[in-house]
Amino acid sequence: MTERPRTAAYAVALLLGMLVSTTTHAGGGCNPEPLAPARVADAASTALRTAAALDAHDAPVALIARVGQDLSEHGLVYSHAGFAVRDHASGRWSVVHLLNECGTHASGLYVQGLVNFFADDLVTQDARIVWLQPAHAERLASHLVGLPQASLFQPRYNLIARPDSTQYQNSTSWILETLAATQPASGDIRTRHIAYALALATGFEPDVLRIAYTRRVAGGLFGGNVSFSDHPVATRLSGRYPVVTVRAILGWLDRSALAHEQAEWRGGVLQAQPGPG
Numbered sequence: 001m002t003e004r005p006r007t008a009a010y011a012v013a014l015l016l017g018m019l020v021s022t023t024t025h026a027g028g029g030c031n032p033e034p035l036a037p038a039r040v041a042d043a044a045s046t047a048l049r050t051a052a053a054l055d056a057h058d059a060p061v062a063l064i065a066r067v068g069q070d071l072s073e074h075g076l077v078y079s080h081a082g083f084a085v086r087d088h089a090s091g092r093w094s095v096v097h098l099l100n101e102c103g104t105h106a107s108g109l110y111v112q113g114l115v116n117f118f119a120d121d122l123v124t125q126d127a128r129i130v131w132l133q134p135a136h137a138e139r140l141a142s143h144l145v146g147l148p149q150a151s152l153f154q155p156r157y158n159l160i161a162r163p164d165s166t167q168y169q170n171s172t173s174w175i176l177e178t179l180a181a182t183q184p185a186s187g188d189i190r191t192r193h194i195a196y197a198l199a200l201a202t203g204f205e206p207d208v209l210r211i212a213y214t215r216r217v218a219g220g221l222f223g224g225n226v227s228f229s230d231h232p233v234a235t236r237l238s239g240r241y242p243v244v245t246v247r248a249i250l251g252w253l254d255r256s257a258l259a260h261e262q263a264e265w266r267g268g269v270l271q272a273q274p275g276p277g
Helices: 008-018 037-055 136-146 171-181 194-199 213-219 233-238 248-255
Strands: 061-067 081-087 091-100 106-112 125-131 207-210 240-243 258-267
Touching: 008 091, 008 213, 037 081, 037 091, 037 125, 037 258, 081 136, 091 171, 091 207, 125 233, 125 248, 136 171, 136 207, 171 194, 171 248, 233 240, 248 258
Parallel strands: none
Antiparallel strands: 061 081, 061 125, 081 091, 091 106, 125 258, 207 240
């Protein structure tokens, strides 16, 4: 595959293509303040680096992850992921992902440019790309451009949704179920329950996060986008919550040989070996 020349004019055009407008308050705390220029510049730098890596691979789609929250206390790096789709109707590389609406129990599926994706008040500009096996990537890309048909989307959001919940969903659950449902041999899967069962059957294991009762109260986790009642009483008493995390998805892609290639940047530096996520 021949890459296009990286001229200054091309970089400007590419950045414009990465800036896909989206609902102002999607995915955050509904802060109407404009982004600081430094944050936009950092996001643009990450977006150009990501786009260059995506352009260098002959793949119609890839999984990309970002650090939107500091989850280091749980041993996690990446908090959110989306699908970067090549030549989407919204732009050269457009990210399709699930976003929470203003910290409420509502969510939606959104399409953003790469700059927008990396400008959402992130903790760091670290990023991870996972390219899937070719047959899987082709089927996933076809599925994503055909949304909202068979979207496997549940608009009732819960930040710590139980992995097999059909009442709630979070962004990583949607990513996992969409990946499972579009595997080449998966058939025509149209329910979340079956998609998650297939993920389990092919080796997926959710992360277990420790959230003590005192932490839930003192830490202000009783927010509009968190529902502990989604989990059984035994889980709430133990404080050990199974959750679909980016790390769990990355581990599953590795173990099931669904991942074809990966790349990771920490502090803007390409890593020789991607970490656990």
